[in-house]
Amino acid sequence: MPGITLYIIFYLYYVLIPVLYGEDISRDFSPEFKVIENMFEVHTNVVWDGNRNIDENMYSGSETDLKRFFPEGSFSIDIKSRFLHSIGKSSPEILESRYNASMPIVEGVVYPEYNNLNSIMDGIKNSGLKALVFGGGTNVTGCFRLKPGSGVIAIDTSRLNSISLKGNTVTVGSGTYGPELEKTLNSHGYTCGNFPESFNYSTVGGWIGTLENGQESNQYGGIENAIISVRAITSQGEIDDRIVPRESSGFPAKSAFLGSEGKYGLIVEATLKTFRQPAKRFFKSYFFKSFNDGIEAIRTMDRFPTILRLSDETETSIAISSGGDSSLKRLFLNYLKMRGVGKGAMMIGVNNNSQFPDKISGGISAGSFAARQWFRERYTRPAMANILWKHGYVPDTLETSAMWDVMPALHESTIQKFHSIEKERGFKGIIMAHLSHMYETGACIYFTFIIRSENAMEDLSAVRESIMNNFIKMGAALSDHHGMGTYLKKYQHPNKIRMQSLLDDNLFSGWKNE
Ligand SMILES: Cc1cc2nc3c(=O)[nH]c(=O)nc-3n(C[C@H](O)[C@H](O)[C@H](O)COP(=O)(O)OP(=O)(O)OC[C@H]3O[C@@H](n4cnc5c(N)ncnc54)[C@H](O)[C@@H]3O)c2cc1C
Numbered sequence: 001m002p003g004i005t006l007y008i009i010f011y012l013y014y015v016l017i018p019v020l021y022g023e024d025i026s027r028d029f030s031p032e033f034k035v036i037e038n039m040f041e042v043h044t045n046v047v048w049d050g051n052r053n054i055d056e057n058m059y060s061g062s063e064t065d066l067k068r069f070f071p072e073g074s075f076s077i078d079i080k081s082r083f084l085h086s087i088g089k090s091s092p093e094i095l096e097s098r099y100n101a102s103m104p105i106v107e108g109v110v111y112p113e114y115n116n117l118n119s120i121m122d123g124i125k126n127s128g129l130k131a132l133v134f135g136g137g138t139n140v141t142g143c144f145r146l147k148p149g150s151g152v153i154a155i156d157t158s159r160l161n162s163i164s165l166k167g168n169t170v171t172v173g174s175g176t177y178g179p180e181l182e183k184t185l186n187s188h189g190y191t192c193g194n195f196p197e198s199f200n201y202s203t204v205g206g207w208i209g210t211l212e213n214g215q216e217s218n219q220y221g222g223i224e225n226a227i228i229s230v231r232a233i234t235s236q237g238e239i240d241d242r243i244v245p246r247e248s249s250g251f252p253a254k255s256a257f258l259g260s261e262g263k264y265g266l267i268v269e270a271t272l273k274t275f276r277q278p279a280k281r282f283f284k285s286y287f288f289k290s291f292n293d294g295i296e297a298i299r300t301m302d303r304f305p306t307i308l309r310l311s312d313e314t315e316t317s318i319a320i321s322s323g324g325d326s327s328l329k330r331l332f333l334n335y336l337k338m339r340g341v342g343k344g345a346m347m348i349g350v351n352n353n354s355q356f357p358d359k360i361s362g363g364i365s366a367g368s369f370a371a372r373q374w375f376r377e378r379y380t381r382p383a384m385a386n387i388l389w390k391h392g393y394v395p396d397t398l399e400t401s402a403m404w405d406v407m408p409a410l411h412e413s414t415i416q417k418f419h420s421i422e423k424e425r426g427f428k429g430i431i432m433a434h435l436s437h438m439y440e441t442g443a444c445i446y447f448t449f450i451i452r453s454e455n456a457m458e459d460l461s462a463v464r465e466s467i468m469n470n471f472i473k474m475g476a477a478l479s480d481h482h483g484m485g486t487y488l489k490k491y492q493h494p495n496k497i498r499m500q501s502l503l504d505d506n507l508f509s510g511w512k513n514e
Helices: 002-021 030-040 062-069 079-084 091-099 114-127 178-186 204-210 253-257 291-299 313-321 327-338 369-376 382-390 404-425 456-473 494-501 506-513
Strands: 108-110 130-134 152-156 163-166 169-173 227-234 237-240 266-273 281-288 307-311 345-352 363-365 394-403 428-438 442-452
Touching: 030 313, 030 382, 030 428, 062 114, 079 108, 091 394, 091 456, 108 114, 114 152, 114 227, 130 266, 130 506, 163 178, 169 178, 204 253, 204 266, 227 253, 281 291, 281 369, 291 307, 291 345, 291 363, 291 404, 291 428, 307 313, 313 345, 313 428, 345 369, 382 394, 394 404, 394 456, 404 428, 404 442, 404 456, 442 456
Parallel strands: 108 152, 130 152
Antiparallel strands: 163 169, 169 266, 227 237, 227 266, 281 345, 281 363, 307 345, 307 428, 394 442, 428 442
């Protein structure tokens, strides 16, 4: 009898209620924010409205002369757009742009279209400026960090946005945003299979430029799996790959442009694989006694579901606490306790076209609610970061990938490093992690940390330095998918930097190297 009652309660909580609530993606992150405030043991008011005070006088000057180099309607010297084309979305940039009204910015912004690309390239060369390629501007690695007086113009790719399907491929303009591409593909029964959390704001050119990895990578792979060819323009002219399933004729252009971060030229368009849209998605959540038990369960899986996301104990606890207090939740937590798991580590999974196994080694099945909710909100998490920023917190993330045998120690040591820096420097902070992007040999581990400090810039920099050094010490990647940008360059081996620089096009990279 108690078994049946429990079953009915879980059915209501995890199946019926979510279905009744529908697929509404609007979301208020106040509950999560409250949990974090409690962890920091402070109550805070809004201290920043999110606007930056740009001192226009700092930036006015000779840039108006530049207009003559570019076709009518393709060039802007508006200070706000120059500013927005000079920063990405990394926390150091957000911090700096908040306090430093005189950050270096580009001299102007050009908006090429297919029919004026060559004249715009000529205009840039004739102007004597260097080029910064700007897709959606969502990179978090300081790709756009300018030095004072670098003399740079931004190429905004948003007008390079054609989409054309052929066979099982799509040829797409580099400035096309995720939703436009996916909507067109869906109308033909296809999907691009590539869904970074920044999907709504990032572009195909940016995905290639950073060697990005989407949330459904377990099934579709990263952008490197989808790409068939690129067409790019460099200061020496055009370069492309043949649109063929495979080619062995030396080094393909696409390999060069994957992760090129705008240094080798402008990707104009790319041909990508398309995949059949899934007929049905299945959702499931599990709880493990510990993060390490969850890691072991994933490592030994025969096949990874489309999405798997294993939260560590802190991330799990925040997720559970932000759900408020209710008798249903208490019952559920008691159930987990009774099964010997406690709050433990939560894993959510989404699988295209096939059901999850009833049992996963060491995991307690916990219905579909958490997985459905995560999926509904999968692009909305940045809203949580915005609340934190506005209340004076500094949220940040660093991610890496590592082999399975290293993962538990990498997780533990990174958290320890964070807390020793916290103690040493006397600020308050929290850190949590999750695994996402599973590979046969290992996984991506993604750390989120939040600090509250009077010396946020210095403290953040110390934390980042310590975590990166730990990644290197533990034999992990510099980054699984965010890229190198300017922040990680110093950790790269000089020989590798030299090798990667062999293809640098001075028109596009000169300002980065000077
Ligand atoms: C909230 C948030 C969530 C994120 N989630 C993910 C995630 O799940 N997975 C992931 O991998 N990343 C993620 N990122 C990082 C970022 O969104 C990705 O790196 C994305 O691929 C960047 O695309 P973009 O169009 O914004 O590129 P931009 O930021 O505009 O550019 C990135 C780099 O690519 C170059 N570039 C852009 N377009 C071109 C082009 N046409 N030709 C040549 N070079 C070009 C730029 O010069 C720059 O060096 C996230 C970022 C944020 C802020």
